[in-house]
Amino acid sequence: MHADSPAVQVEGLVKNYDQVEALRGIDLTIKTGEMFALLGPNGAGKTTLFSILATLRAPTAGRALVHGRDVTIERDAVRRDIGIVFQEPAIEQRLTVRDNLRLMGRLYGLKSGEVNARAEKLLGDLNLAEAADRPAEKLSGGQRRRVELARALVTDPRVLFLDEATLGLDVDARRSFWKHVRGLLNAGRSVVFATHYMEEAEVADRIALIAQGKIVALDTPRALKARLGGGIIRLQTVDDAQASAWLADKGYAPLPGGNGIMLEQNDPAGVVPVLLRDLPVKVVRVEVHEPSLEDVFLKLTGRGLVEEAGSGRNGGGDS
Amino acid sequence: MNGLLAIIFLDMKRFWLDRVRLFAGLLQPLLYLFVLGGGIGASSVQGGAFYRSFIFPGVVCLAMLFTATFAAIVIVFDRQVGFFKAVLVSPVSRTAIGVGKVISGAMQAMVQGLILLLFAPLAGVSLSFFSVLETVVAMALVAMTFSAIGVALASRFRSTTVFPIMTNAVLLPMFFLSGAMFPLDRAPAWMKKLAHLDPVAYGVDLMRQALLGQTSAFFPLWLDVLVLVAATCLLSWAAVRVFARGEETGLGATQFPWRR
Numbered sequence: 001m002h003a004d005s006p007a008v009q010v011e012g013l014v015k016n017y018d019q020v021e022a023l024r025g026i027d028l029t030i031k032t033g034e035m036f037a038l039l040g041p042n043g044a045g046k047t048t049l050f051s052i053l054a055t056l057r058a059p060t061a062g063r064a065l066v067h068g069r070d071v072t073i074e075r076d077a078v079r080r081d082i083g084i085v086f087q088e089p090a091i092e093q094r095l096t097v098r099d100n101l102r103l104m105g106r107l108y109g110l111k112s113g114e115v116n117a118r119a120e121k122l123l124g125d126l127n128l129a130e131a132a133d134r135p136a137e138k139l140s141g142g143q144r145r146r147v148e149l150a151r152a153l154v155t156d157p158r159v160l161f162l163d164e165a166t167l168g169l170d171v172d173a174r175r176s177f178w179k180h181v182r183g184l185l186n187a188g189r190s191v192v193f194a195t196h197y198m199e200e201a202e203v204a205d206r207i208a209l210i211a212q213g214k215i216v217a218l219d220t221p222r223a224l225k226a227r228l229g230g231g232i233i234r235l236q237t238v239d240d241a242q243a244s245a246w247l248a249d250k251g252y253a254p255l256p257g258g259n260g261i262m263l264e265q266n267d268p269a270g271v272v273p274v275l276l277r278d279l280p281v282k283v284v285r286v287e288v289h290e291p292s293l294e295d296v297f298l299k300l301t302g303r304g305l306v307e308e309a310g311s312g313r314n315g316g317g318d319s
Numbered sequence: 320m321n322g323l324l325a326i327i328f329l330d331m332k333r334f335w336l337d338r339v340r341l342f343a344g345l346l347q348p349l350l351y352l353f354v355l356g357g358g359i360g361a362s363s364v365q366g367g368a369f370y371r372s373f374i375f376p377g378v379v380c381l382a383m384l385f386t387a388t389f390a391a392i393v394i395v396f397d398r399q400v401g402f403f404k405a406v407l408v409s410p411v412s413r414t415a416i417g418v419g420k421v422i423s424g425a426m427q428a429m430v431q432g433l434i435l436l437l438f439a440p441l442a443g444v445s446l447s448f449f450s451v452l453e454t455v456v457a458m459a460l461v462a463m464t465f466s467a468i469g470v471a472l473a474s475r476f477r478s479t480t481v482f483p484i485m486t487n488a489v490l491l492p493m494f495f496l497s498g499a500m501f502p503l504d505r506a507p508a509w510m511k512k513l514a515h516l517d518p519v520a521y522g523v524d525l526m527r528q529a530l531l532g533q534t535s536a537f538f539p540l541w542l543d544v545l546v547l548v549a550a551t552c553l554l555s556w557a558a559v560r561v562f563a564r565g566e567e568t569g570l571g572a573t574q575f576p577w578r579r
Contacts, residue, residue, distance in 0.1 A: 054408045056565035079410040090401035092329070094336055106325035107409040151405065 005068030007032045007159045007190035008053060012062035015048050015213075022048040024213035025062070030192055030206075032067075032158075035185065037204035038194040039293060041305050045213040046194035047087065050163045053192075054084050066159055080108065083157030085148045085165040093137035097128060097147050100136060101154045108155045115154060122150040126180055142173035146180060153184060162193035166200065178203060196305050198293040207293065211301040221293065228291035228299065230266035235275070236285040237261070243281045250278075256302045260285070262295065322411030326419025327426070333393065334427050340389075344431050348382040352442055355500075372443040373535075376526035377499025382435050383458065384465045384494060384519060387428035388486050391469030394420060395482045407565050417470065417559035421551070424466030425459070432458050444530055457529040461522040464547045467554035468493075468518070474561040493519040503537045518550040 008030040015023040023045045030036045038046045051057040052064055055075045064071045066078045091100045098119060105115025123129050126146045131139055136147055145165065152160060162181070166174040178200065185191060193204070201207050202221050209217040209224070217224060236259065237243040244261055247254040252271075255262040265271050268288045276283055294305050334340075352371065356378075360370030397403035406416060436454065439446050446454075472489065476482040496510065497519040503511055514520040514537075525543040527535045538546075 051566055056404065056407055057567050058565075076410040076412075079408055082408070084408055086401045086404055088401035090405035092333070092402055093400075094333065095329075099332070103325060103329055104405070104409065106328070107322055107406060107411045109321040109410070155409075 005032075005065070006030060007034065007067060008036075008192060009065040009068075010049075010053075010062070011064075013049070013052065013059050013064055014061040015045075015052060015057065016060045022213055023052075023059075026210075026213075026215055028208060028215065028218070030190060032190055033188060035182075035191045035203065035205045036193070037201040037207045038192070038210050039196065039198060039201040039207050039297070039305070040194075040210035041196050041303065044210045046210060047163055048213075049210075050084065050161050050194060054082060054161060055079055080155075081158045082161060083152030083155060083159075084161040085145075085152045085163065087164045087167050089136075089144060089148065091136045091144070091147055091151055094135050096133050096135055097123070097139070097150070098132045100147065101150055104151055104154050110155060118156060119150070119154050122153055125183065126150055142169055142176065145169060145173070145177055149177070149180065149184075158189060160189065160191045162191065164194055164196070166195075166197075174200070198297075198305060201293055209293075209297050209300060211297070211303065216300045217296065224293060224296050225291045228264050228295055230264070230291075231268035232289055232291050232295045233263040233265055233268050233272060233275070234285075234287040234289075235261045235263070235283060237279065237281045237283050239281045243279060246280055255299055259304075262298055264291075264295075264299070320415075322409075322415040323419045323422075325411065326406075326416055327423045330390070330393065330420070330423035331426060334390070334423070340386075341431060341434060344382060344386050344389075345434065347385065348378045348435055349438070351381060351500075352378045352438065356442075359500075368443045372531065373502070374500055375439060375442040375444050376530045377497065377523045378442075379432050379435050379458070379530075380461060380465075380497070380499055380519065380523045380526055381494060383428040383432045383462050384468075384490060384522075386431040387424045387462060387465035388469035388472065388490060390424040390427045390466065391420065391473035392479060392482055394470065394473040395476045395479050398477055399479055404566065407562070413563040414559050416562050417474075417555050420470045420558070421463060421466045421555050424469055425462035428462040428465055429458055432462065439530070446530075450530060453529040454526065457525045460544065460547050460551075461526060464518055464522055464551045464554075467551045467558070470558045471554035474558040493517050496520060497523045498537060499523045518546060521546040521550075 006029045008028065010026050010028040013023050013026040014021070026049060038049065040046055048057065052059050053066060053071060055071050055078055058072050067081050069077045069081070071078050092103070095103070101119040101122070102112070102115060105112060105119070123132050126149060128143065128146055128150065131143055136144060139147065148165065166177050169177065181191060182203070195201055204221065206218065206220050207224060208215045235243065240261055244254045247261065247263070252263055255264070263271070272286060272288060276286065297303070297305055352375065356371045356374050360368070363370050394403070397406070469486070472486055473482060476485065496514050496517045498506065498514060503514050503520065506514070521538060521543045524536060524538045525540070525547065528540060528543070533540070
């Protein structure tokens with residue numbers, strides 16, 4: 001009966017911690033089979049949203065459905081449908097990889113033959129076969145993250161949540177992790193992942209840009225970037241305030257760009273020489289590039305993606 | 320049922336990896352039994368041998384109490400890393416998690432207690448087939464209660480550094496008031512009153528009745544059993560309630576139940 005329901009449906013979701021509004025009214029529909037990214041800085045509310053979707057926290061207001069089932073009412077049904085990789089390690093470090101996977105099967109009440117077969121398949125697919133009988137603590141960082149992925153997948157979830165799943169991995173390990181995720185996506189399975197790396201978000205079918213507990217934009221990566229015309233100029237000067245005032249005066253519409261000034265221009269290559277010649281303050285750095293997701297984010301929020309790094313994991317950017 | 324077994328199986332597997340703890344766990348009770356027991360016993364009217372056998376059931380309880388509560392620290396540790404979340408997002412019932420934790424802690428305490436039981440002859444406690452049988456049954460009940468104390472406490476802590484400090488602050492008074500080291504019937508009136516509120520006192524009393532016979536009883540046997548069963552149920556229920564909240568802790572709710 002829930003066959004054609006969306007993988008995730010969120011309506012007016014609000015979550016307050018004592019003083020902090022972590023989520024301030026989230027509306028979201030994620031289609032079945034979709035690869036969906038939540039892109040936003042630390043503290044934007046991504047982890048809180050996942051905690052609610054994964055039945056670990058209750059929303060203050062609004063509701064969330066996974067395949068048509070309410071996460072606060074039909075918890076066990078939702079739990080059976082989802083797999084989640086947390087930011088932090090969630091495998092028992094002293095048990096072997098294989099034992100960790102079997103344990104999950106037992107906790108989900110699955111038949112051991114079924115689980116073992118799936119575990120072996122995953123170990124092979126994720127290049128973990130030779131690590132299978134080693135305690136998890138003896139593995140490399142990249143291997144451990146792949147074990148987390150295997151743990152989340154061994155129960156054959158319909159929706160897979162990945163919360164900053166590649167945190168702390170180097171570029172190579174990150175690339176290999178995503179290669180595996182894509183490889184595992186099969187018909188009917190949906191992936192929802194949170195990240196603050198824009199290049200990770202690019203692989204998604206659609207991206208929700210999230211800041212301070214709200215979705216500020218939701219579209220395909222291409223459409224999001226198309227919101228910025230032409231190219232982007234980033235300027236850093238000895239006095240950004242003065243430079244901004246001058247630019248505004250000349251009709252350039254400067255945007256605050258993290259640390260510096262951002263200009264959206266149809267012909268950046270033509271504009272830069274003029275700026276360098278005419279700007280009354282000394283330019284320290286100038287950069288021209290195609291619009292990126294980070295630029296979109298900057299334009300919409302006036303903040304960078306890593307700017308808020310270091311604020312609490314659960315806190316919703318309350319500054 | 321599957322989930323319950325999975326929780327117990329997991330904890331017993333980890334206990335096996337930590338089996339060296341069994342030897343470390345013997346040190347403290349044996350110190351109480353032979354050093355403290357020997358010293359105090361030598362200056363008591365009835366003599367050292369009598370005192371040693373008197374405190375033996377209490378010392379077995381001590382070993383079980385500390386093993387059971389230490390076993391519960393794994394809950395706090397699992398929460399500190401993310402492992403407990405992986406358990407909480409699984410469909411295993413929260414009751415199975417709570418009860419499974421209590422049973423696995425009790426099993427670990429039983430193992431420690433049974434090892435200590437081997438020292439009975441050295442402590443001057445003679446064992447018969449029936450007294451051993453009674454003792455094992457008593458131990459199982461007492462271990463469940465002690466484990467429930469540990470799990471109920473552990474469910475509310477997030478820090479593996481704070482938990483042992485708080486646990487000691489709760490356990491030591493409970494142990495001292497239990498009459499493990501001295502006969503409660505000759506204790507001051509205020510102490511007797513407090514002992515009535517101390518589940519450990521009923522555990523020690525039950526163990527003493529099993530090992531030394533009914534003449535050593537302070538509480539009636541039925542009351543021992545009733546209190547231990549009730550305490551086990553109540554404390555397990557309190558732990559299950561916390562597990563049912565998932566990550567939802569709220570201010571103080573996790574650390575201090577009485578604020579809510």
